Amino acid sequence: MTDVNTVLALAAAQREASRARWFDLLRIPSVSAQPPHAGDCRRAADWVRAQLAQIGFTATVRETAGHPVVVAHHPGPTGTGPHLLFYGHYDVQPPEPLELWTSPPFEPVLVDGRVVARGAVDDKGQTMTWLEALRFWHEAAGGPPCRVSVLVEGEEEIGSRNLPEFLEANAEELRADIAVVSDTNMWDADTPAISTRLRGMLYTQIDITAANKDLHSGLFGGSALNPINLLTRILGDLKDEGGEILIPGFYDEVPDLPAALRAQWDALQFNEAAFLGGVGLSVPAGEVGRSALERLWARPTADVNGIWGGYTGEGSKTVIPSQAHAKVSFRLVPGQSPTKVLAGLRDFIVARLPDDAQVKIQVFSMSEGIEVHSDSPWITAAVPALEAVFGRAPVLMGCGGSIPVVSSMKTILGLDSLLVGFGLDDDQVHSPNEKFDVACFERGIDSHIRMLDALSKVQAR
CATH class of the missing domain: 3.30.70.360 (Alpha-Beta Plaits)
Known part of the structure; x- marks a missing residue:
């Protein structure tokens, strides 16, 4: 059995190679909303498939009525134990207005420890965190420590409109014990988070x-x-x-927010003035009489x-x-x-x-909105793995955004999702000059390396 520290050491020694692969994916203008980029979306799908094939997965590009889906499988060391389904998306938002970018949106640049490009964080950078973690498990141990399947789609930014039909048609192949999704944020630059609810x-x-x-x-x-x-x-x-x-x-x-959950969120001492100040605002909007986090996560x-x-x-x-x-x-x-x-x-x-x-x-x-119980064995396993990387326990938080596939995986596949993301509030997602901090990217890789180890030890149903 390979020690997780061996895998972490391998990742630390190959930071530049990980960054180069990330940049290769960012250079593909896979804008799902714009028909002229349909070929680029297919090129991104082919790129992801090739990466998975390199690290021992049986990987295929599957057709849908829209952009293709990448599906891959690895049996793990024994073909038994927990079965994880990693989800990501290779498509990105349109880069317009182009005149507001400080550099070409599909030519990633490193500026002050941050990579600036369309898709830097949403979701190419975050997808690469677990893809690189799987790569280093392959190089250190010949493969992941448990069964792993992968689903990477190309229509998340246009509502995943063809994915439910794909999930229905391939439900038996894609059934697993838990879906692992990195398309959310941390609490702050030094504090990881597990999102337990999505709007x-x-x-x-x-x-x-x-x-x-x-x-x-x-x-x-x-x-x-x-x-x-x-x-x-x-x-x-x-x-x-x-x-x-x-x-x-x-x-x-x-529903009204339960008193215990309200107290937990109040204890986070969210600074709404700083949150708004970062985007040039000063006066909160939304429902009067509701706290900031309640308005952002539960209303x-x-x-x-x-x-x-x-x-x-x-x-x-x-x-x-x-x-x-x-x-x-x-x-x-x-x-x-x-x-x-x-x-x-x-x-x-x-x-x-x-x-x-x-x-x-x-x-x-x-x-539909999603809520995952905080006493899930998958969350219980992920908490110490994240704490080992960041030196502090993750915050269990809500997320105001929506990830349509999380709802679809729940209703069609019966899968809960472990939502562990590494973005920050100032990443300018969907805006010009989208960025992802290199430190967040690297900690994301290390977190997924440790979480793969921890999740492989959960008793599967």
Whole structure:
């Protein structure tokens, strides 16, 4: 049996090689949302498959209705014991606006101990932490210390829309004891974290149409319905002044925060002023009377992510547009049904439409919130492994973001997820100049090396 310290020493001796492989993946512009990059997404999938094949996995690229999925398996030393499923995604957000980047988004650069590139942390860098850990177990011991499967998709940034069908079709092959996911944050740069809850997501586009063509505002203004005016009024009705969402029945399935959990979060002494100050803000928004972490981790939200219609070019054009559009998303807490929230949103809008207006609601993403019990044997095993790397115990925290596959793996495969990420709040995820601290990347590798050792000793069901 290989000692875990032997694997850690091997990783420490090959930091530059790990960084070079990370940079190779970052140079592939695998933007899943943009059709011209479909070939790049396939190239990224092929790259991941090749890396897994190099370290002893049986690895294949599988087709979906969209971008391909990489699936790989390793039997471990005996083919028995716990079976881990590692999940990651190779696709990234669009890099625009390009003019705000300080360097080309797909040419990674090292600046003051930070790697700047699109996908540096989300999720190529984080995926590489466990991929490199598996590499060093292979080099030191001939393979991981237990059975391991790998699932790396290419559509997480567009809602994992084809993954549920893939999971259904391949459920028997992908069944395991626990899914291991690194797509979340640490508590701070020196304190690891295990996320025990994720918010779900409903992402929609609202399209309102009035007249059958754009109209001259002088000839029709005062008589014709303006759909931008109508849409902004409806969106303004979504919340009251205290931040409460006014869709009837929206909070029916939202539980109050248990007193013990509230006390645990209060003890973390989260500095909301510093959190907001880092992005140039000073006044908290959201529901009045709720603590910062409660609003971020345990309360649902409704946000307008984009709005457009009519003339938006240089100068003026006196027009009453025929259409108005908005992207509206809802972060949902465990227990809330995205389907029910969508129906409530539709009723809310229809009730406010005059006779000459029509609405279409497109749905781009739906996923339920997830909560993992903190007394899980997988969390119990991961805690001392992380503490050995960081010198302090991990924080058990919530996560305000959504990872659709975590919900899908629970409902389709019956799998809970161990959510251990190494990002930071200032990584500028989805923004220009996304970065990942090299120290976080390297500690992530070491953490996964130790967690593989610890998780391999958990009694599988």
